[in-house]
Amino acid sequence: MQPDPELCHSARLARDKRFDGRFYTAVKTTGIFCRPICPARPPLEKNVEYFATAAEATAAGYRPCLRCRPDAAPGSAAWGLVSTTVQRAMNLMRREREAQSIEQLADRLGISSRYLRKLFAEHVGLSPLQVWQTERALFAFGLLRDTGLPIADVAFASGFNSLRRFNGVFKDIYRRTPTEVRREQAGRTSKTADSGAEPVRMYLSYRPPLDWPQLLEFFAARTLPGIEQVVMGEDPEQGLYQRTFELEGQRGLLRVRHQPHKDRLEVEVFASRSGAVLYQVRERLRRLFDLDADSEEIRNHLAADPLLAEVLTHSQAPRLPGAWDPFEYALRAILGQQISVAAATTIAGRVAHAYGASFAGADGVDYWLFPTAEQLSEADFSGIGVTRARANTLRTFVAATLSGEIDFDAPDLETWCRQMTALPGIGDWTAQYTAMRGLSLPDAFPASDLGVLIALGSGDKKATPKQALARAENWRPWRAYAALLLWQSLKLRQSR
Incomplete structure (x- = not known):
């Protein structure tokens, strides 16, 4: 995972935003590491060394730059270069607010803790704990700088249940205490009452370009009444995405707006104890909007196909719209088999209102939550507009989820598809589509999708699924993005 020094040298001198989050520049004379877009005067090449991740830089004894703030950098695509097992471990570590022991992680991955340590040492050069502590300290720094949350709440939000432990880890990485950072921010942030009446704001950076209007248009056609809302502003870049959530026992509402001039999204979180959910909200939204995609690499790879190249001339690099919750999305995909997007969305809304819970927001509006597998354990799905066969498939899927037969942490695409297609009433299209959007697997490809076959x-005369799969071999490992471009190509045809 060692970055190319020549490439890094050119990128940092140009302050190229495309490389933000891909590597970090550590300055030997100051003991500080920076993002490639840091506005400070570039140091001499003989005085720097490069690291693929912030965790590696901190482990080498460097502290994060307070000017360019590595805590605000987009996610690094470098993790995609390590072993699949390490990548799965990283995803599991980021999914929970609290730290998991190496034994817990290894058990969930089905390997020994000794082997997991060996993999991290080989592929990352750090222990899982070192990676976890660095990422959480960077997250905490962002909360200290951007919000007025009390320091104890910042520690809890960052996964530390001990304030003393939080202070110790934070000082080791930043060479200053959380109190000192907060004091430096006096007057810059307003005090945030963590009561749900006022939102806590945080920011999610990305590497440009990001086609915000296109993402909102995609989600707008699929919003669930009372749960999601998309507002398209007069200025396309000023649209808003909103949805409800329940995490860590906290019910709340989040709103997302685009700040294109800063290459980031602004997130407002309304919850009675928002500190308990901020980290999970951030990780879920990064996946929902595909903020860590290596758009430049994906675009260059897919542009080798003439059909996809033509679509890319009319649009920015694609982002793969994800899902807030894999179970929610898989259930919606089953509902959507062989019916239109509008019809599937209507029926999914009926499921939410029939079996989900409602709550009153701080604004006095009643909102709904999509039901969990546990809430649907006794559901018969009658009266929502589906056939008996489809209702039976839904019941079987819910039961399989509760029993563990459906594992949303499946190690690979093939395993996931085998799990799904083993259930009656679920075919390859549903398995691939849920992998594509529900699990955000970039190489999923619904080869039997009607839109894909028409586009190809x-x-x-439509293409056959066999022909689609053969052509898609050249698109690996980004077949899911290629499917999005094929659907966009149909719109281009209609506009001509």
Whole structure:
């Protein structure tokens, strides 16, 4: 995972935003490491060394720059270069607010703790604990600088249940205490009452470009009444995404707006104890909007195909719209088999209102929560507009989820598809589509999708799934993004 020094040298001198989050520049004379876009005067090449991740830089004894703030950098695509097992471990570590022991992680991955330590040492050069502590300290720094949350709440939000432990880890990485950082911010942030009446704001950076209007348009066609809302502003970049959530026993509402001039999204979180959910909200939203995608690499790879290249001339690099919750999305995908997007969304809304819980927001509006598998354990799905066969498939899927037969942490695409297609009433299209959007697997590909087959056909003749799969071999490992471009190509045809 060692970055190319020549490439890093050119990128940092140009302050190229495309490389933000891909590597960090550590300055030997100051003991500080920076993002490639840092506005400070570039140091001499003989005085720097490069690291692929912030965790590696801190482990080498460097502290984060307070000017360019590595805590605000987009996610590094470098993790995609390590072993699949390490990547799964990282995802599991980021999914929970609290730290998991190496034994817990290894058990969930089905390997020994000794082997997991060996993998991290080989592929990352750090222990899982070192990676976890660095990422959480960076997250905490962002909360200290951008919000007025009390320091104890910042510690809890960052996964530390001991304030003393939090202070110790934070000081080791930043060479200053959380109190000192907060004092430096006096007057810059307003005090945040963690009561749900006022939102806590945080920011999610990305590497440009990001087609915010296109993402909102995609989600707008699929919003669930009372749960989600998309507002398209007069200025396309000023649209808003909103949805309800329940995490860590906290019910709340979040709103997301685009700040294109800063290459970031602004997130407002309304919850009675928002500190308990901020980290999970951040990770879920990064996946929902695909903020860590290596858009430049994906675009260059797919542009080798003439059909996809033509679509890319009319649009920015694609982002893969994800899902807030894998179970919620898989259930919606089953509902959507062989019916239109609008019809599937209507029926999913009926499921939410029939079996989900409602709550009153701080604004006095009643909101709904999509039901969990536990809440649907006794559901018969009658009266929502589905056939008996489809209702039976839904019941079987819920039961399989509760029993563990459906594992949303499946190690790979093939395993996930085998789990799903083993259930009656679920075919390859549903398995691939849920992998594509519900699990955000970049190489999922619904080869039997009607839109895909029409886009790949000639004249009035559709392609066959076999032909689609053969052509898609050249698109690996980004077949899911290629599917999005194929759907966009249909819109381009209609506009001509």
